[in-house]
Amino acid sequence: MQLTRYTDYALRTLIQAALLPEGERLSVAEVTATYDISRSHVMKIVQRLGQLGYLRNIRGKGGGIELGMNPDEINIGKVVMDMEPNLQVIDCNSPYCRLQPACRLKGVLIEAMNAFVAVLESYTLADLLENKDELVQLLTFREAS
């Protein structure tokens, strides 16, 4: 059971944007290079994160990507729910399960998924940046080498 790469990369991109020095912006190419993700993936993710207000995508010279909200306003549970196409733990309709009308398993799985999301909802992007200096170091290390 894994989150989609789409959600994974969205979280990575938000962390990278949050690590930018004051006033600087990120390019799609930088995200692509940092994580070895294809450009088309990053483009799609950045666009979606922009639509949702998590990122601001500024066009033209000096443009680029920056956070659209403060890190403490970006709730990790909300980002996951926004990005993940499906949080139903199993699909009772594919193939159709005829126990559905009386099935107790589904309720148990919903309860478990709610517990999963509740933990994520207790964190914001700011909580992931408490060791910001260390993270910045890891990003710049490769550029310097």
Add this chain to the structure above:
Amino acid sequence: MQLTRYTDYALRTLIQAALLPEGERLSVAEVTATYDISRSHVMKIVQRLGQLGYLRNIRGKGGGIELGMNPDEINIGKVVMDMEPNLQVIDCNSPYCRLQPACRLKGVLIEAMNAFVAVLESYTLADLLENKDELVQLLTFREAS
């Protein structure tokens, strides 16, 4: 984020086996027909559930599948952990994420997955069978129609 079909079908198979009338056994063909799952899928799942002791697979005439433990000994969390190939919520190595050494996101995702599993661990197969009569009705309905 979904469980694999492998785990989903394993849970369905265990429920079906638990609904058998006293002394009766289930065939692979019955599981296949009940849920419209391919025979090769069911064979693989039944074999694995047998290895793990959840099912007993009896060969020969009068043979078939039956539960290998009492329903209240079959823990849903344990079944999911046994069947699911991967409970790492994201894969930090594919593609490699260079924030890894200092990443706080990973810890948050592990905490969330632990909460997910903890809920499942609080249920046994017996808890899913409290409305056994209703479930049996749903299984026999199609055979009768």
